[in-house]
Each structure stands twice: as C-alpha cells, then as structure tokens.
Amino acid sequence: MANKNDTTRNAFYVPADQLRVGLYVFIDLPWFRHPFTLNSFRITTEDQVRELRALGEPRFRYDPDRSTRPADAAAAEIAPAAADHADNAADDAAASAEKPQPLQVAVLPAALSAKQQRVQLLAEHRQRIEQVDKAFLKSVGILRNLNRSLMTRPAETLEEMGRLVDQMVVAFLEHPEVTLHVMGEKSGGEESYSHSLNVSVLSMMLTRGLSFTPEQARVLGLGALLHDIGLMDVPDRVLKKRPDEYTKPERELRAMHCEFGLRIGKQLGLPADVLAIIFQHHEMADGSGYPLGLKVDRIAMPARVVALVNFYDNLCNPVDFAQAMTPYEALSFMFGQRRGKFDAAILQQMIRCLGVYPPGSIVTLSNDAVGIVMSVNPAKPLRPWVMLHDESVPKEEAILLDLEQETDINIARAVRPALLPPPVYAYLSPRRRVSYFFDSSDPQGGPGAQ
Numbered sequence: 001m002a003n004k005n006d007t008t009r010n011a012f013y014v015p016a017d018q019l020r021v022g023l024y025v026f027i028d029l030p031w032f033r034h035p036f037t038l039n040s041f042r043i044t045t046e047d048q049v050r051e052l053r054a055l056g057e058p059r060f061r062y063d064p065d066r067s068t069r070p071a072d073a074a075a076a077e078i079a080p081a082a083a084d085h086a087d088n089a090a091d092d093a094a095a096s097a098e099k100p101q102p103l104q105v106a107v108l109p110a111a112l113s114a115k116q117q118r119v120q121l122l123a124e125h126r127q128r129i130e131q132v133d134k135a136f137l138k139s140v141g142i143l144r145n146l147n148r149s150l151m152t153r154p155a156e157t158l159e160e161m162g163r164l165v166d167q168m169v170v171a172f173l174e175h176p177e178v179t180l181h182v183m184g185e186k187s188g189g190e191e192s193y194s195h196s197l198n199v200s201v202l203s204m205m206l207t208r209g210l211s212f213t214p215e216q217a218r219v220l221g222l223g224a225l226l227h228d229i230g231l232m233d234v235p236d237r238v239l240k241k242r243p244d245e246y247t248k249p250e251r252e253l254r255a256m257h258c259e260f261g262l263r264i265g266k267q268l269g270l271p272a273d274v275l276a277i278i279f280q281h282h283e284m285a286d287g288s289g290y291p292l293g294l295k296v297d298r299i300a301m302p303a304r305v306v307a308l309v310n311f312y313d314n315l316c317n318p319v320d321f322a323q324a325m326t327p328y329e330a331l332s333f334m335f336g337q338r339r340g341k342f343d344a345a346i347l348q349q350m351i352r353c354l355g356v357y358p359p360g361s362i363v364t365l366s367n368d369a370v371g372i373v374m375s376v377n378p379a380k381p382l383r384p385w386v387m388l389h390d391e392s393v394p395k396e397e398a399i400l401l402d403l404e405q406e407t408d409i410n411i412a413r414a415v416r417p418a419l420l421p422p423p424v425y426a427y428l429s430p431r432r433r434v435s436y437f438f439d440s441s442d443p444q445g446g447p448g449a450q
Contacts, residue, residue, distance in 0.1 A: 013059045019049045024066035029055065031393050037406055038399070039392045041367060042066060044408070066368065135171040136197065139164065143225065144193045150229070154268045158222075165200070165221040172201050195313055200224035202309045202353075209349045210305070216273075220302045223277030226270070227306055230261025230278065242320045258282060258291045276300035281307050284341040296343055304343040308334075308350060311342075316360075327358030327373075328414040355381040362417050362428065366410040370420070372428045377404055382411065389427045398427070 014023060026040045034055055036048075040063075043049060052060065142164055150157045203224045207217040231239060234257050238250050246254065261278040270278075280303035283289035285296035289307070296304065315330035325333065331354055339347065355376035357363060363386065364370050371386040383403040393399055403409060417425060 012062050012064055014062050015059050016053050016057060019043065019052055019060065021046065021049065022068040024063040025052065026061040026063070026392075027052075027055070027057075028061065028392075029057070031390075031397070031399065037401065037409075038367070038369065038388070039390055042068070132172065139168060139171070139197055140193050143197060147193070147232075150268070151232075151264075158268065158270075161222060161225060162218070165204075165218055165225070168197075168201055168221065169204065169218070172205075195317060196225050196228060198313045198317070199227060199306060199309050202313070203305050205353055206305055206309070206346060206349050209352065210301075210346065216302070219271060219273050220277070220305060223270075223274040223302055224306050224309070226261075226265070226274060227277050227281045227310065228257065228261070229264050230257035230259065233257070233260040233264070243318075244320070255282070255290050273300065273302050277303045277306050279303075281310050283307060285343055286340045288341060299343075301343075305346055308342045308346050311338075312350070326361055326414065326416060327354065328361035329416075331358055352378060352381075355384055357382075357384055357411060357414060359384075362415045362420065363411045364413055364415055366412050369409075370415070370424055370428070371401070374400060377402075380404055384411075386411075387428065389424045391423070391427070395427050 014025075019025070021043050024040065024042045027034050027036065029039075031039055035051060043052070143161075146157050146161055146164070200221045204217050204221045207220060212220065234254055238246070238254055241250065243251075258279050258281070262275060265275045265278050277300070279291070280294065280299050283292065283294045283299045283303065284307065285299070285304070287293050287295040299307070312330055312334060315325045315333065316327055318324055331351065334342070335347065335351065353376070355373075355378070357373045357376075359373050359375060361373040362370070363373060365386070365388075369388050369390070371388040374385040374387050377383045377385070386401045386403060388399045388401060390399055401409065403411070417428075420428070
C-alpha cells in the first residue's frame with residue numbers, strides 16, 4: 001500500500017483555470033483553510049471546480065494515475081510541470097499558507113463555518129476519548145489493588161468492587177456521545193486486570209439489548225471482573241507460558257481455574273450468578289467448552305454473555321501478541337467460523353454494538369485513503385467514524401470523518417496493521433491494545449482469554 005502522493009508530489013501541476021472534473025488534486029493549504037473534507041480528492045462536480053478556484057491558488061498539484069480522462073480529450077492534455085515547478089513547489093506551498101485568504105472566506109462562508117463547527121466537534125470527541133481513557137487506566141489500578149486484598153479483606157474488597165462497577169457504569173456506559181473507550185493495555189503485569197475490565201465493561205454494555213435489569217447488569221459486571229479469580233491458584237510457571245507451549249498436564253491444570261474459581265467464590269460468599277459466571281465462562285453453546293461441556297440451555301445467561309466477550313477479547317489480546325486478530329478479524333471469525341459456539345441472540349447484540357467494522361479496524365476507503373475506525377454508528381453499521389492518515393495534516397490534528405455525513409465515501413475493505421507502510425502505521429498508531437467505542441444513542445446498545 002505505497003503512498004501514491006510520493007510519486008506525484010512535485011511532478012504535475014495544473015493552472016487553476018484548467019481545473020476540470022476527473023482530476024485528482026492536492027490542496028497545499030492547511031486543512032483548516034479550505035472547505036473540503038480532505039486535502040486530496042478526485043473532482044466530481046463543477047461546484048468543486050468553482051470552490052477550488054475560489055481559494056485563490058494559481059495552480060494545483062494533481063495525480064495523473066488517479067485522475068480520470070475528461071471527455072474532451074484535447075482539453076485533457078495537461079503536461080507535466082517543468083523542473084522549476086518541482087524546485088519551487090515547497091516555496092509556493094509555504095507562500096500560499098502564509099498569505100491571507102479573503103476570497104475563500106467571502107465566497108464560501110457557510111462551508112467554512114460548517115467545517116469550523118465540525119472541527120470543534122472533533123476536538124470535543126477527542127477530549128471525551130482522553131477522559132474515558134484516563135478513567136479506564138484508573139480503574140485498572142483500582143482493580144489491581146482490590147485483587148491483592150480480596151483474600152485478606154474479602155467483605156470490604158467485594159463492597160469496593162461493587163462500587164467500582166457502579167463507577168464504571170457512570171464513566172463508561174452513560175456518556176452522552178462516546179459512551180465507552182476501553183483500552184486493553186498488554187504491558188507489564190497488568191494483562192489480567194485489563195482483560196477483566198474489558199470483559200466487564202463490554203459485557204455490561206451488551207446487557208442493554210438483552211432484557212437485563214440494572215441490578216442484573218451490575219451483578220454481571222461484578223462476575224466479569226472476577227471471572228478469572230481461579231487463576232490465582234494456577235502456578236506462575238504455567239500462567240507465564242504461551243498456550244502453544246503447554247504440555248498436556250499444564251493445559252489441564254490451567255483449565256482447572258474454573259473449578260478453583262468456584263471454590264474461592266464460595267469461600268467469599270459470592271452470589272449464585274457470579275459463581276455461575278466464574279465456573280461457566282469457558283462453556284460453549286454447542287457443548288464443546290469446559291469444565292462440564294454444557295450446552296446452551298444449561299449455561300446461565302450471565303455466563304453466556306461473559307463466555308462470548310471473553311472469547312472475543314482473547315482473540316484481540318492473546319498472550320502471544322503475534323497471534324492477535326484485529327477487531328474486524330475477530331468478529332468475522334466468530335460469526336463466520338464459530339457461530340455455533342455462542343448464544344445467537346448475544347452474538348447478534350455484540351455485532352450491533354461493535355458494528356461491521358469494530359473500533360480499531362484499519363480500513364481503506366473508496367477514495368484510496370487509509371484510516372482507523374474510531375467509533376461505530378449503531379443505526380448505520382457501515383458508516384462509522386474513521387480517523388484518516390493524511391501526511392499533510394499533523395498527527396495531533398488528524399482528520400476524523402463521520403461517514404454518515406460523507407455519503408460519497410465508503411469503506412472498501414479492512415486491512416491488517418502489519419501491511420501498512422511504516423509512516424502510515426506510525427501515524428495511525430495501532431498499538432498493543434484494543435479500543436471499544438460505543439454511541440449511547442443506540443437504543444439497542446448496552447454497557448473480551450484468560
């Protein structure tokens with residue numbers, strides 16, 4: 001996926017008066033100084049031609065490979081720029097950026113005003129994401145400390161865990177625009193805490209479309225936080241190994257964390273639904289799970305939810321990061337190849353919440369742009385928010401597109417992050433963590449192994 005800009009950056013220019021439909025042009029102005037959604041695009045209407053000319057630029061770079069030949073073949077012959085064009089391109093771009101642009105303000109006030117409003121919305125969107133990110137990291141720290149005191153101060157610790165669940169509902173599930181941004185950081189010794197938090201928050205989110213009462217959702221959140229409690233009785237020498245390196249006895253020992261967890265849970269006096277989650281979170285609807293090989297009708301509903309989310313988060317955040325799937329791949333794999341292992345209604349609810357392209361998916365768009373899905377649109381799952389890679393825009397000011405509004409742009413396909421060129425990878429920063437974003441306006445939405 002080479003950057004096509006590199007081959008045409010200083011090679012081809014067209015005077016403003018020769019702009020025409022079909023040319024793929026680049027605007028060498030700051031993104032905030034023009035009314036277009038992108039800094040490069042194929043001209044599709046005469047209105048765009050007029051708006052480009054209104055910017056007051058004497059000429060525009062264009063890419064012949066991505067331009068379509070105009071109907072008038074004679075008029076379409078626009079020659080490559082001379083060598084002096086290439087030498088002076090950087091100076092021209094700098095001069096254009098520095099000089100005032102009264103013409104565009106006078107001619108296109110409505111478009112620029114709308115864009116400034118959009119910029120403000122995007123800034124607020126990022127700010128909310130940052131706030132929820134901080135709340136998640138704080139919750140991870142709290143959960144780590146609570147797990148350390150669970151056996152020495154059980155009653156007090158469980159009460160504090162209940163309060164943590166209540167705080168999570170406020171911080172992650174009731175946000176007016178971006179309800180939740182959970183990041184499963186795979187670093188240091190906190191993998192299990194991030195995983196437990198991921199599973200708890202996403203499980204509670206799913207309950208909104210599954211007829212859970214608020215109290216049932218709260219109990220589910222607590223059970224999800226504690227679902228791997230039995231791992232504390234599995235030796236570190238086993239926990240720290242990659243699953244593909246286990247011997248048969250080690251694999252069987254790790255699988256016993258469900259029984260270990262049930263025993264510990266009973267000692268702590270946990271509610272029956274929480275105990276069911278701890279004991280059954282590896283049971284599969286088709287009977288292929290463990291420890292008892294139960295089929296769906298014998299698995300408690302809260303445990304079915306956690307089993308699904310637990311499976312998903314393990315695909316995205318495995319012990320061996322080299323085996324990690326993207327959110328898009330994980331959900332596609334679960335629906336396409338493992339559908340029979342999960343409660344169908346819960347799987348459908350998860351797809352409604354995560355969208356066709358789950359947050360964190362790297363995608364290419366119909367205009368050849370590359371981006372990362374930032375948040376879903378529950379009403380239109382094919383039209384999420386996407387953060388674009390655009391080398392002409394600073395990373396900290398990256399463009400966020402709401403594809404519901406940009407009706408002429410579609411997602412073409414999902415891409416594995418490893419296939420991105422290094423500069424694009426660095427710009428979009430796919431990291432060793434998975435983000436979940438949900439829009440609280442979704443009436444079907446609700447609050448992913450170890």
